[in-house]
Amino acid sequence: MHPLLSINFWLDYIHATATKLIDGSVKIIVLVCLYLLVKRILCRLIDSGLTKLEARQGDIPSAGNANRLRTMKGLMKSVTTYLLLFILIMMILKTLGADITGIVTTVGVSGLAIGLGAQKLVKDIIAGFFLLVEDQFEVGEYVTIGALSGVVTEIGMRITRLKDDTGGLIILSNGDIATVINHSRAPVESYVDVAIANVTDLEKAKTIIDSVGEQIFRDDPASLFKAPKVLGVVSVDAAKTTLRIVINANPVQGVREQIRLREAIYKALLEKEIPTA
Numbered sequence: 001m002h003p004l005l006s007i008n009f010w011l012d013y014i015h016a017t018a019t020k021l022i023d024g025s026v027k028i029i030v031l032v033c034l035y036l037l038v039k040r041i042l043c044r045l046i047d048s049g050l051t052k053l054e055a056r057q058g059d060i061p062s063a064g065n066a067n068r069l070r071t072m073k074g075l076m077k078s079v080t081t082y083l084l085l086f087i088l089i090m091m092i093l094k095t096l097g098a099d100i101t102g103i104v105t106t107v108g109v110s111g112l113a114i115g116l117g118a119q120k121l122v123k124d125i126i127a128g129f130f131l132l133v134e135d136q137f138e139v140g141e142y143v144t145i146g147a148l149s150g151v152v153t154e155i156g157m158r159i160t161r162l163k164d165d166t167g168g169l170i171i172l173s174n175g176d177i178a179t180v181i182n183h184s185r186a187p188v189e190s191y192v193d194v195a196i197a198n199v200t201d202l203e204k205a206k207t208i209i210d211s212v213g214e215q216i217f218r219d220d221p222a223s224l225f226k227a228p229k230v231l232g233v234v235s236v237d238a239a240k241t242t243l244r245i246v247i248n249a250n251p252v253q254g255v256r257e258q259i260r261l262r263e264a265i266y267k268a269l270l271e272k273e274i275p276t277a
Helices: 007-056 063-095 100-117 119-134 202-219 251-271
Strands: 142-145 148-155 159-163 169-173 180-182 188-197 224-236 240-249
Touching: 007 063, 063 119, 119 148, 119 159, 142 159, 148 169, 188 202, 188 224, 188 251, 202 224, 202 240, 202 251, 240 251
Parallel strands: none
Antiparallel strands: 142 148, 142 180, 148 159, 159 169, 188 240, 224 240
């Protein structure tokens, strides 16, 4: 009798196939459970580590810090999930009897080709990650990047957006950011020069200007770190004496405060009949 017509042959075949399927299914279930478990543990470690980092930055974290840490959490969790998922798929294919050597080789070559073709994109993403980790600047801070200055409105993984003093939107690739001047981490000094006629009583003019600075500081202390004060005489010629006033202001409001102070000083000098030059 032909083996294919034997009942015992088919019973043995069905039993072997069922055993193989059950063993494979159990292995796949175990692999999926391990994937979920490891993913959960790693995500918890990421949350815990970044939460501790946030706590070390101060009792009252800023909105910029919160956005930065939220972006870092999302990025690290995404990378972890995709890496574990790739490993899971490879292990399932190996369990099912597939030869994964060729797949891994193909993926490696493809990844290398994509990496070479998208070097700028990879550079921008890596630079964006380090911008977030190193806390070079935050959303809402006033910075100068190269020759461009403005308020940071967004820090992404590929680009950073600034709004300049005229309201224009500046978009920078993170990989192109080399030199950063952060004006918001400390009071920024700016100066206003006022020229008065040489016939003026110098000490009287200084007293008037200092009183104007104190009044402006009382009226709007949010934009100023302290009252503007006369620094001293910076130049003298035959017709005028130039006084320099120092302003410690929020960099975002610096220009506005200079204009406001200059107008208030000239009005006060005019009222006191002190001639300007």
